[in-house]
Amino acid sequence: MTNIFTVEFLPSGVCGTSSGERSLLEISRGVGLMIESICGGHGLCRSCAVRIEGNLPPPSEAESAVFTTEELASGWRRACQCHPIGSCKVHVSPRTTCAQFSMGKEVAGSVAIAEPILQRATEQFWYRGMRRVGPVAAPGPFGLAVDLGTTNIAAALVDLVEGEIVGSATKTNPQVAFGADVISRLEYALRGEVQTRELQLAAISAVAELARGLTGESPAAIAEIAVVGNTVVQHLLLGLPIESLVRAPYEPAVLHALEIPAENLGLLCAPGAVLYCAPSVAGFVGGDHLSALLDVAAKYPNGRWAMLDIGTNTEIALQVDDKIACVSCASGPAFEGGKLICGMRAGPGAVDRVTIKETVELSTIEHTPPIGICGSGVLSVVGSLKRAGLVDARGRMQLGHPSIRERDATREIVLRDDGTQGVLPVVFTQSDVRAVQLAKAAIRTGLETLLEDAGIEARDLDRIVIAGAFGTFVDIEDVFAIGLLPDIPRDRVVQVGNAAGAGVCRLVACASARREVDALAKGVRYLELAKEPSFQKTFIARSAL
Numbered sequence: 001m002t003n004i005f006t007v008e009f010l011p012s013g014v015c016g017t018s019s020g021e022r023s024l025l026e027i028s029r030g031v032g033l034m035i036e037s038i039c040g041g042h043g044l045c046r047s048c049a050v051r052i053e054g055n056l057p058p059p060s061e062a063e064s065a066v067f068t069t070e071e072l073a074s075g076w077r078r079a080c081q082c083h084p085i086g087s088c089k090v091h092v093s094p095r096t097t098c099a100q101f102s103m104g105k106e107v108a109g110s111v112a113i114a115e116p117i118l119q120r121a122t123e124q125f126w127y128r129g130m131r132r133v134g135p136v137a138a139p140g141p142f143g144l145a146v147d148l149g150t151t152n153i154a155a156a157l158v159d160l161v162e163g164e165i166v167g168s169a170t171k172t173n174p175q176v177a178f179g180a181d182v183i184s185r186l187e188y189a190l191r192g193e194v195q196t197r198e199l200q201l202a203a204i205s206a207v208a209e210l211a212r213g214l215t216g217e218s219p220a221a222i223a224e225i226a227v228v229g230n231t232v233v234q235h236l237l238l239g240l241p242i243e244s245l246v247r248a249p250y251e252p253a254v255l256h257a258l259e260i261p262a263e264n265l266g267l268l269c270a271p272g273a274v275l276y277c278a279p280s281v282a283g284f285v286g287g288d289h290l291s292a293l294l295d296v297a298a299k300y301p302n303g304r305w306a307m308l309d310i311g312t313n314t315e316i317a318l319q320v321d322d323k324i325a326c327v328s329c330a331s332g333p334a335f336e337g338g339k340l341i342c343g344m345r346a347g348p349g350a351v352d353r354v355t356i357k358e359t360v361e362l363s364t365i366e367h368t369p370p371i372g373i374c375g376s377g378v379l380s381v382v383g384s385l386k387r388a389g390l391v392d393a394r395g396r397m398q399l400g401h402p403s404i405r406e407r408d409a410t411r412e413i414v415l416r417d418d419g420t421q422g423v424l425p426v427v428f429t430q431s432d433v434r435a436v437q438l439a440k441a442a443i444r445t446g447l448e449t450l451l452e453d454a455g456i457e458a459r460d461l462d463r464i465v466i467a468g469a470f471g472t473f474v475d476i477e478d479v480f481a482i483g484l485l486p487d488i489p490r491d492r493v494v495q496v497g498n499a500a501g502a503g504v505c506r507l508v509a510c511a512s513a514r515r516e517v518d519a520l521a522k523g524v525r526y527l528e529l530a531k532e533p534s535f536q537k538t539f540i541a542r543s544a545l
Contacts, residue, residue, distance in 0.1 A: 185199060342372045360413065
């Protein structure tokens, strides 16, 4: 007879049952508790760390590699690797819970509508070409513009008549519970139809929640939806085949823009409302990059410039002589806090600034006690280590500072360790430095490949545009300190915020903007980084700090 026992998750008090076959991560998902799993549950990170009280399973060799002897004895385990052996209580830390918090992607202002998507029929009904939309609830018609990011989702409500952005909101993409990067999510989706549908419903439910919140629980005021995202998240949202995205040459099932009745995806809007999904360029350059290009190209129609949208997957575009080429860099989630020992998303308690002098000074989001490190903090700590001479060009952390210690054969800088019972210390380790080196090398290599292809050098650029939430908050001096960008005059670097969000606000309201983005999709030349002859040599050289 199978022995069934109870697993209680704290502080929520949610309970699940188990007989030992399922991991704690699987049990938590079964009861609706979304525990962070940046590596997709493969045991490659420590994002799902939990502390077990009662019936403590013995640590595996893999657990001993990520926790100290003291931490293991205190009950710390990884939820994805731990199978309960009896009834127990599982303490889930604020850093481990998938926080519905994100920042830096909000948009405001208004958009010019050169050619409206909708034409008025009556007070409550509108025409979208030959399609009738309505009745549209007052004070609509609104368009919901969605930037469906790998990590965060931003939505804006746009007045489809006046072009005013009447509100915006953000939330964490709930798909992060299945992996921080698109590869982890593709692997999860390939397990079967149930998993694929699970990912699709996660994205749809997030969009629906944003729609309700922005309209005051009146989504029938929404008459049009536009969505941009990377190619993978767009495919997962629409339920498109993904098999061709997991093997070379990584070709999407669909590259062109799609229009689907919103109700087909279960989105409650005005009757007849349509969801528009932007075109893609390649397997890992999607509608979000084109939407950002739409916005940036309008600001800088001439000259030579590069645009970087830094994230889990970084896209870079280079315009020279009215021609645009782009690359995709597998920079990984390091600059979003992912796959680091104490990495987390930008939320309360996330370290966002670090200064190293005689002691370590830091700041956190919302000025709450530090519980982890977000993207801007990651860049800040490495930049500070570099400026203080506490890390060499190879990335080796140097001893000699009171906050740098060697523990269990690895070096780390301590940001917080006050000995609080049941709380993991906040540290940045030698392996974290390596992760940042790889991420910055990928991005720098992508930029230099584009420059070499165009036959110009970095000093020939009029500007480098950093887009996205990450680019909003980073300190440019940290960017230069670690060599993420070539050494050009600082005033040529421009931080523009959520360009993809600004672009999709145009796409939801204006038909001519959709033709512009179609032209961009066909005109942008995509370079496959791995096929470039100089890729490996440049990558190795740019790994140095």
